Amino acid sequence: MEQKRRTFLWSLSAAAAGLAGCIGQSTEPAQTPTETGSPSHTPTDTETTTPESQFVHSGDTIPPWPTETPGTLPLVAGPSVEADNPVLTAADVTDYGDVDYVADPFMFVEEGEWHMFFEIVNHDRRPDAPIGHATSDDGLEWEYDQVVLQKDEHTSFPLIWKYDGEYYMCPPTGKRVELWKAEEFPTEWSKVGNAIDVDYYSHDPVFFRYDGRWWLATDKDNDKVMLYHSTELEATDWTPHENNPVVTGRREAARQGGRPLVVDDEIYFFFQDLEDQYGDKTRAYRVTDLTTSSYADEEVASSPVLSEFGVGWNATTMHTFDPWSLGDGKGWRCAVDGTASTEDYSIGIYDVPTVDPTHAPKNLVDEYGATAWYDFSHGLDGVVFDRCGSHHGTIRGTSATRDTTLGAGRVFAGTDEDRVLVPHEFPELLKSRSFTLLLSVAPGDGEDARVLDYGKRSKTRGMRVDVRDGEWAVTVDSGGTESTVRGGDATTPTTLAIVRDGGYTVYADGEMLESIDSVGTFHFNNSYTVFGGAMTGGENFTGSVHGYWLLDDVLTADELGAFAETVHE
Structure with a gap:
């Protein structure tokens, strides 16, 4: 002894x-340690990542489904040392009155140009929530552009992607999960149709492509995971999963909280933790089984990926996570949101480490x-x-x-x-x-x-x-x-x-x-x-x-x- x-x-x-x-003690690529002994590189606070312009998202499908593993996975992230967080607040919005907050950020990167789409909330306007747009050269400094999508009702959670040369967004309203397509990207959008129109509030839906078909994930009552699938993205008759709800009684991980990842042959979901309060934190889960008749998942060892910070712009909640790869070995840049107190969301940028x-x-x-x-x-x-x-x-x-x-x-x-x-x-x-x-x-x-x-x-x-x-x-x-x-x-x-x-x-x-x-x-x-x-x-x-x-x-x-x-x- x-x-x-x-x-x-x-x-x-x-x-x-x-x-x-x-x-x-995890098998996740993002957590794989190097050999025993001294770190091969101990970075300093003054170092920065390789310029993002050296990695360009391009082509007819962005992001691709699936993607090859770009080095690490975005299962651990921290405030970007290069960004002045928060990067977007209610005060940045200039065309929708006295805005209360901005939230639900989703980025889109193409040919070196960065776009961000997000919910704008003004409780004194009708509708009280349209979708706004901002631009950036590097994903760090953002400039507000304008409102780009406005319905007759509240909308939010504008997940955006490009498929077969077309730009799509799925901003939900009430019990409908709507699919929209750009007539003129990024400012003009038209509704394709309702992927689903159900008898419950389908919060914060996400779309992704896996195993030759499209999948739609949403929640019911904040504690049940609901899945639908279709062979055609623009279909209006998506098929419910045979075992819906595929997860029940899980308030800490049922409502979607970010862009799903399909990397190699694995799917990762980011869920909002609502156990203590709405939007408390964001948890990461790996899907271990997905067919039209089966589903299973498990929380990754490094979860949660986002959590309240106690003080500052993200003191009380963090509930959206949208990671974008900067290229093999260059890490990821992530759009996040948080609140300093109740319902005063703003938007920040987190980065994923480039070292293990x-x-x-x-x-x-x-x-x-x-x-x-x-x-x-x-x-x-x-x-x-x-x-x-x-x-x-x-x-x-x-x-x-x-x-x-x-x-x-x-x-x-x-x-x-x-x-x-x-x-x-x-x-x-x-x-x-x-x-x-x-x-x-x-x-x-x-x-x-x-x-x-x-x-x-x-x-x-x-x-x-x-x-x-x-x-x-x-x-x-x-x-x-x-x-x-x-x-x-x-x-x-x-x-x-x-x-x-x-x-x-x-x-x-x-x-x-x-x-x-x-x-x-x-x-x-x-x-x-x-x-x-x-x-x-x-x-x-x-x-x-x-x-x-x-x-x-x-x-x-x-x-x-x-x-x-x-x-x-």
Whole structure:
């Protein structure tokens, strides 16, 4: 056991110094790690992706169905470091009165020209929602053009594609899924007909082509997946799937939330999570079986791809995801939307990483059960990698640093704009009675601040790590009972640990501060972790975070002390 621990602690110190990561535990192309050891390339925040103009979508069918795998898949994304998010807001719309918000963005890229179609909402106009259009040279900076499609009723969710030389859009209205065709792209559209006209509200439909036929996916009652198919795109008599609804009782993943992908022989859906609130986040699912009489899917390991950020333009919801490939090895550019508060949607741009995480030796991951491993060494494309799985996080603001004692990290400047978000709950680990959490942090000005917040924006927090009066303050909350441990020197670089072994014991650099026996399991409610300040803003942290590890093993005081000495030497 001692030899095993020494090997483990040596590997932890190597990761804290940015020398190793974790093995990917998913078979998805986007999550495949490189060989064990040092990253082949550790990008800096000043680097940019290859110019998008070098990859041109062209031809009679855009995007093609299916496409060949363009390097990684867009199953993890973060705020574009090149875009000034949000890129489109209600204030940009100049021809539809006093607009309340813009949402549901879908891009279309052809011959280097970028187009975006989106819902415009003005509650004082009739209709209250037409479809607007904007243009861009690179998918980063957008200029509003005009309203391009207006019905007599509300419409939204303007998925757009090109097939056999014609441009199509499917903006729904009520119980009808309508197919529209461009008379003069992108500004003049005419209705082809109703693909389906049903007895329920068919929200946010998507079309795609797979296995020689067209498919239409929508939802019923926000918790049922409904499928239809046709051999002809412009048909008005689409056939219902034999097993409709093909999924039931799944409010967290039934209503479509973005453009479906057909890559090689696999289909990926992006669903809105409505479990807690409308448009809470966007989840990714792989379809494992699709015929006219069968359907099955599974959530991918890196899901959700979008989540509320707690503060800023996307503080409370994110519910649309439209990824476009920039070419093999160049990543993806994605249109997204979010709200700062109820019904004030705006539109942003996310990017998909062009590099993959490296991994730690497989024997260590298997033997010690590392559930998540963040060493904060990557910030390119707005992503922080989990190097022992697929629980990646997203970065907004912050900057890269390398401390002589703690290794690679992210610097927080004490503003709401600096945040790292890990949108995963880790229920299997954190509901257990034995685990260890490790956090390496270097305070800056020593002022009171929130370093880590775990919970849900509108709910009780399960865990908080604060700087208070020059000490560390670690709070654990079970939803009805909370307890706070204070101590240690919060003016110097420290590795904190919360060890769950029945109760909770808090350590600072291997020195026990106090034990908590009065609090049960962490409070859970679709929880996630925010670094850099309070989840709802304020209490902003000035300093740097260098590592965060979640282990299903219990480390003793001596082992934690050895770990702290190793990473701080």
